[in-house]
Amino acid sequence: MRADGWRKSAWRSMLGSWFSVLGSQFLVCYTGAMPFPVDDYTPHGYLNTPTHTRNLSPRGVLRSYGAGFRWHYPAHAGMYGGRRETYRAGFRFALGGALELSEFDVVSSPYHSMNLFTLDLSHGGATLHATFHLVGEHALCASATVQGEARVAVVVEYTRTVAASGEWGESGLVGRIVDGDLVLQSFEDGDAFVVHASQPLADIGITPDPALAAAWAAAQAPGLPGEGFVTVTGQRGETVALFATLGFAMPCEQIDLYMTRGKTLRMAQHRQRAARRTAAADRARKQAEDDAFWARAPILEGDWPDHWRRGLVYDLETLRMMVRAPAGIYRHIWDAMQIQAPRVVLAEAAIDALLLAYADPALAQHLLLGTFVDAPEPNVPCSREDGSYNMVAADGTVCGTAPEWGYPWLVLDWLANLRPNREWLANIYPALTTYLHWWLENRRDADGWLVYACSWESGQDDSPRFGEQPLGGGHPVRHVRPVDLQAAFAHACLIMNNIARELGRATDSHEWLALAEEYVTRTDALWQDAFNRYADYDTRAGGPTGVDDVMLLAPVALGVARPERHNALRSAIAQIDPDILTWPMFAWTATEAALRAGLTDHAAELAAAVIDRAYTFWDAHQAHPDRTLPGVACEYWPLDGRCGGEGYGWGALTTHLLLHVLVGLTPEREQLIIRPDLPPSWRIDGRMYGVRLHWRHAPLRVFIEAHPDSAVVTINSQRVEVAWGEEAAFPWELISC
Numbered sequence: 225m226r227a228d229g230w231r232k233s234a235w236r237s238m239l240g241s242w243f244s245v246l247g248s249q250f251l252v253c254y255t256g257a258m259p260f261p262v263d264d265y266t267p268h269g270y271l272n273t274p275t276h277t278r279n280l281s282p283r284g285v286l287r288s289y290g291a292g293f294r295w296h297y298p299a300h301a302g303m304y305g306g307r308r309e310t311y312r313a314g315f316r317f318a319l320g321g322a323l324e325l326s327e328f329d330v331v332s333s334p335y336h337s338m339n340l341f342t343l344d345l346s347h348g349g350a351t352l353h354a355t356f357h358l359v360g361e362h363a364l365c366a367s368a369t370v371q372g373e374a375r376v377a378v379v380v381e382y383t384r385t386v387a388a389s390g391e392w393g394e395s396g397l398v399g400r401i402v403d404g405d406l407v408l409q410s411f412e413d414g415d416a417f418v419v420h421a422s423q424p425l426a427d428i429g430i431t432p433d434p435a436l437a438a439a440w441a442a443a444q445a446p447g448l449p450g451e452g453f454v455t456v457t458g459q460r461g462e463t464v465a466l467f468a469t470l471g472f473a474m475p476c477e478q479i480d481l482y483m484t485r486g487k488t489l490r491m492a493q494h495r496q497r498a499a500r501r502t503a504a505a506d507r508a509r510k511q512a513e514d515d516a517f518w519a520r521a522p523i524l525e526g527d528w529p530d531h532w533r534r535g536l537v538y539d540l541e542t543l544r545m546m547v548r549a550p551a552g553i554y555r556h557i558w559d560a561m562q563i564q565a566p567r568v569v570l571a572e573a574a575i576d577a578l579l580l581a582y583a584d585p586a587l588a589q590h591l592l593l594g595t596f597v598d599a600p601e602p603n604v605p606c607s608r609e610d611g612s613y614n615m616v617a618a619d620g621t622v623c624g625t626a627p628e629w630g631y632p633w634l635v636l637d638w639l640a641n642l643r644p645n646r647e648w649l650a651n652i653y654p655a656l657t658t659y660l661h662w663w664l665e666n667r668r669d670a671d672g673w674l675v676y677a678c679s680w681e682s683g684q685d686d687s688p689r690f691g692e693q694p695l696g697g698g699h700p701v702r703h704v705r706p707v708d709l710q711a712a713f714a715h716a717c718l719i720m721n722n723i724a725r726e727l728g729r730a731t732d733s734h735e736w737l738a739l740a741e742e743y744v745t746r747t748d749a750l751w752q753d754a755f756n757r758y759a760d761y762d763t764r765a766g767g768p769t770g771v772d773d774v775m776l777l778a779p780v781a782l783g784v785a786r787p788e789r790h791n792a793l794r795s796a797i798a799q800i801d802p803d804i805l806t807w808p809m810f811a812w813t814a815t816e817a818a819l820r821a822g823l824t825d826h827a828a829e830l831a832a833a834v835i836d837r838a839y840t841f842w843d844a845h846q847a848h849p850d851r852t853l854p855g856v857a858c859e860y861w862p863l864d865g866r867c868g869g870e871g872y873g874w875g876a877l878t879t880h881l882l883l884h885v886l887v888g889l890t891p892e893r894e895q896l897i898i899r900p901d902l903p904p905s906w907r908i909d910g911r912m913y914g915v916r917l918h919w920r921h922a923p924l925r926v927f928i929e930a931h932p933d934s935a936v937v938t939i940n941s942q943r944v945e946v947a948w949g950e951e952a953a954f955p956w957e958l959i960s961c
Contacts, residue, residue: 259515261523263534265336267291267325268847269855270563270871272338272545275361278565279610280552283361285563285871287853290325291343292316293356293364294381295485297415299564303859303869306565311384313408313417314364315483317354318469320374321442322347331845336534336855338541339510350374359506362492363484363499367507369477376476377441380419380483381434382408383465386458396457397466399430401448405496406468407489411455415485418492419470420500422480427471430454437467445469517544520918521583522883526927527911532882535839539876540583542857546576546873547591552609556594557587562859563871567614570595570604571630571683575808576873578635582883582917585643592632592639593648596655599624602662617678618698626676627663628712628778629683629809630874633719640723642891642919649723656723657732660716664739669763673705673746674713682706683809689760689771704769705761707750708778714743715782747779748786756792774800774810781816790821797821802833807860808877815885819901824949828901831885835878837861887915887926888951896959899951900928900935907932907948922960 268288276283284297285305294314299305322328328347335342335355345352350372359365370376387394393413400407402418406428409416429445431437431454440446448454458464472479482499486492521540524533546560559573560566573595581588600607605624606615615623627633636656640649667674676682678698679690685697689706693699717740724732752759752768758776759768779785780793797818805811811834818827838861844854852858852867857875859868867875883889888899902913911930918924922940929936936945937952940959944952 260335260337260511260518261533261537262334263336263537264530265333265534265537266843266845266855267331267333267343268844268853269333269336269341269538269541270338270545270853271341271356271358271364273358273361273563274545274548275551276563276566277548277551277609278567279608279612286314286358286364287870288341288855289314290316290323291318291328291331291345291352291354292366292378293341295364300870304562304564305869308385308388310388311382311410311415313380313382313415313483313485315366315378315380315419315481317343317345317352317366317368318375318377318379318438318441319345319352319370320348320350323379323438323441326846333855336537336541337510337514338544339514340507348372348374352376355507357503357507357510359482359499359503360495362486362495363482363503365483365499365503365507366479366481367503368479368481370475370479371477373474375442375474376472376479378419378421378470378472378479378481379437379441380406380408380417380468380470381465382417383463384410384414386462386464387460390460392460394460396455396464398453398455399466399468400453401428402489403493405493406470407492408466408468409489409492415487416489416492417483417485418489418496419468420482420484420496421470421472422478423472423476425470426473428468430466430468432456432464432466434465434467437469440469440471445471517583522879522915522917525914525916527913529836529839531839531843532835535835535842536879536882538839538842538855539579539857539879542871542876543576543580543583543873543879545871547580547587553600553607553611554594554598554609556598557591558594558598558609559591559873561873562869564869567606567608568595568599568604569606569615569625570632571625571809572874574630574632574635575877578638579873579876579879581639581642582879585639585919589639589643589645589648592635593652596652596659599655602658603666604659615680616698617680617700618695619677619700621677623677623681625683626667626681626709626712627660627716628706628708628775631712631782631812633712633716634782637719637722638891641893644893646726650727653723653727653729656720660713660720663713669702669705672742673761674709674743675702675705676709677702682709684773684775687773689769689773689775691762691769703762703764705750705763707747707758707760708775710743710747710750711779711782711784714740714747714784717743718784744784747784748789751789757796758789774804774814777813777817780820781813783820785820793817794821794823798823798826800826800830802830802837803863805830805834806862808874811861811881812877815881819885824899824901825904827885828903828949831881832903832906834861835881835886837863838875838878841867883915887913887928889915889926891919895953895955896924896939897951897953898926898937898939899949900937900946901949902928902930902935904948906930907935920956920960922956924959 271286282298301309330346332344341356354368406419427445429440456464484496561572577588577592603624680697690701717736721736815827859872890897914927927938
């Protein structure tokens, strides 16, 4: 069962202590920083392995498993992690014989960051509180406190594919005790793991049988055989495993565990000793990192659903894992896209920068800058840290995502408004110019229309918009003139015009404006009166295609559609079903189009449905083998089944849907716009929906007091009442403390 979560009354009590209130007018400006928001999180998730890359430094990922964690190397199998793992290895706690999470009386995770992961377990009157973290690159550490009389055991696992690389030199695994520590290692070659416990072992057992190891978690293990070791062997390509159960004498009030790995036993032992020396300082440093991040990151307050409050935390912690230190060809920090097999993709980097900006605008700007200036080619091809490409079309064309996927120029404009920074604009402008010029030089057909080399380049892999694609997503599709591409290019040129003017580049400004006008005109030329909508044009067929798609609303979403097109499309936009919005770009396009068309209530309903679907899954207490793991944002949000890759940054677009579409936060140069737009069913008299964040060097506390026909918006000491979907403008100088 789940531990009791935060109650609404508790939140209202905290709100009362944080504010001085006279009537409904807040009299003080919020100034207090908050640490990580402790809550009742799902017991599932990932710990960050920040140096893990696909090629130069594969370190694997740390994924929760029961009351513990396991390394999956080189990544978790499935989707971006590949089909097969070389090994998985880790440990989990057992208390009073309870080993599986379903066997405990209460399971909760009060602290759930990328750095530190805490579990609270109870069973039969005893409790165990454990905090897990990674020390360096190769040491998984856990510190556990125990109250009550109950057997405490740890079950350790090492599962390995024999000779996974196909080479000779591996036969199986061996387990033994060396200098008082458990050793599980591959023989005659392969990785070794050492497990050290701060308390002496009362009993131990090692077996290839997981059921037997689980039984020993409830009762004394038999010890090692007379020869002092246990082995398991297999043929090349087979999977072998050893499980060790470590029992501790009662009472056992405190246990510190260190599981280290190395290419040799000596290396693993050396890392274990180092981890024991530095673990406490490392944990304190990571706690400080968390507190610094959450002092500025958005936190929901008030009457939001509990799983939404926690869902925003899962989103932002996933996004933190996307930010990687410089490595290989990337001289700046870079966006990993997803944690299993990191790579740089412009679209995902742009979306991740947008979402990170809610917590750290400077970091977001730096991330997007590096994406452009460190790119190995002008079109920002999809690449890995070693300089290799991973999106080459069937005709050999090296591709990156197009200007429409991830709406990079929408993100650029957002970041420039949120944190005005002329130096940043000056540094990124040349690479932006080169990128757009490259598209003009390499992706225009004979009549001047922009085209995609393949559907991968569009981001819309294998989309029926592009006709038959027998070679898959890399099949050439240059015969199609896409609506969204013309619109996104027009929008990009409009933003470049603004940037050029700010940088004093008058000639550039005129050129960008001329291009914008050209592609606005081309976009409008793709309107089809017969369909009463935009349509792609197929040059082979000599006419518009019959495929409708939410991305055909890009001209409206980006604000480059003529007003009469908005009016004509209102009915179609109003009929969009949130169930079809399972991918981030589709949800973003649909909600932005609804807002631009004045359908604010429908935008709110679409956003809320997607958010609730995603956050219900992120916050699930039970993990299911046919679904991706809760506790981390995933690639997309299907109604059922798997959600694509685990630990995928752009799956956290729910952050933007929540804070931009529903709360209505929109930064402008001189003011902050708030356009409250909660779903009609949420507009219950007196309900309070709040968010705390930190923008423009100022802590901000935003509250929306709901009424059936209006909302009272309060930000720090400023208060205004507006109709739902109506904008309220707050000059920055009036809301900055």
